[in-house]
Amino acid sequence: MVVTSTKLYIEIVKKIQDMIQEDGLGIGDKIPSERELSERLKVGRSSVREALRALELLGLIETRRGEGTFIKDFGDHQLVQLLGPFILQGIKKKSDLSETKYLIERDCITLACKRISSTQLNFLEEKALSNELSIDLLLKTLVESTDNLLLLRIWLVLNEYFNVSTAFDYKLNFLDFNEIIEGLKAGDTERVLIEYNTFAKKYMNSRSEDIVPSFDGRKKI
């Protein structure tokens, strides 16, 4: 038998990803059945299943009993739901998460001030008026407006992790949202960031003094 130093199911995950790419499959498409994958890749079905479970946890596929396995729109994974009890242990890591999230959001806001489209601005205004604008939706729209798909995907993962690992339900009122939207309209980065910091600081538990003061302490240099 072939010697495999790395775990087989990891290899299978990669092969399936390659297969998807080669066959040009997209969101919603059906991938080969477990039995067919097992045959094509010449591995046991149980190994294929372990690989599929991994992909499922990552939110890349969706399995429907009796139907098959389908490529899913990237997003809501099971993943984080399972972490609940455990995540409380790694305090140090939790700050890693919030810190990283903060940094990326700040970058995205800076970009958004230059790149956001009028369509997206109108969308935000409408949502704010009808009181349907949440912080999550605002941030997501801003990250999207950077027109950087990679940045968006990273943020989606971070945000999902963050939402299940933290009890952060801070709310902004209409005036806060309006201030941000007006800042975006004017392309005034500082104005938007100052408003953003008012609530972002609240979840930046530790070490925040290293990064947040980019405005408060800006003058000190």
Place this chain on the structure above:
Amino acid sequence: MVVTSTKLYIEIVKKIQDMIQEDGLGIGDKIPSERELSERLKVGRSSVREALRALELLGLIETRRGEGTFIKDFGDHQLVQLLGPFILQGIKKKSDLSETKYLIERDCITLACKRISSTQLNFLEEKALSNELSIDLLLKTLVESTDNLLLLRIWLVLNEYFNVSTAFDYKLNFLDFNEIIEGLKAGDTERVLIEYNTFAKKYMNSRSEDIVPSFDGRKKI
């Protein structure tokens, strides 16, 4: 048979988590073998394995063939490693990659100026003197100095893909490195960033005017 609406392996994950908590197991401890879990939970071993794969993916456990399964320090998730190829898949615009890499590096440099240790500074100085300091090594050290494991993992993935997808072999000489190291010593963020920008600009092909001018054009506000 009992009707199970949710997937069995999800249930098993929860039960294992409960079991760990009840037994008061901590980091490094060994959890029951797959066969024993299968017996105690009255489920098939393959189902237990699917649950363990999930926990492994989340970085909560570590399996060692011939030894057993052990509770791991929550942190270095396999997650980002597996997510890497996926996140980057379908990123058509290479500029997304370089832009994201740039933003994260700039954030890390800002943090590094406050957090880098004297040990790390000495390391950089030695490497620079012996002409063994590459841009990659410099950046990696700076990212590490942020003491943010998540940030490090994201950067590692980005850098890896950047290096294979781009022919960027710009070199810095000793004086350039020295300028950066001196800036780090003094905690002078701007000084380091200005030097960093001199070569970072070179791989920021498009849209760079949106982000790079944070120093060049800073005065315009």
Place this chain on the structure above:
DNA sequence: AAGTCAACGTGGTCAGACCACCCATTTGAT
């Protein structure tokens, strides 16, 4: 033509087998 239902394909699960590996113990030679 519209409705019914049986066969098929799918994922979900189980049981048992064998392998590769680690480790502690026993065994053997020196």
Place this chain on the structure above:
DNA sequence: ATCAAATGGGTGGTCTGACCACGTTGACTT
């Protein structure tokens, strides 16, 4: 008595085949 080699048991890693539960499809009935 000492120490190295062989052994045996326990563990995760993988494969196979079987059965179940569910959705779809298409031929059959009405």
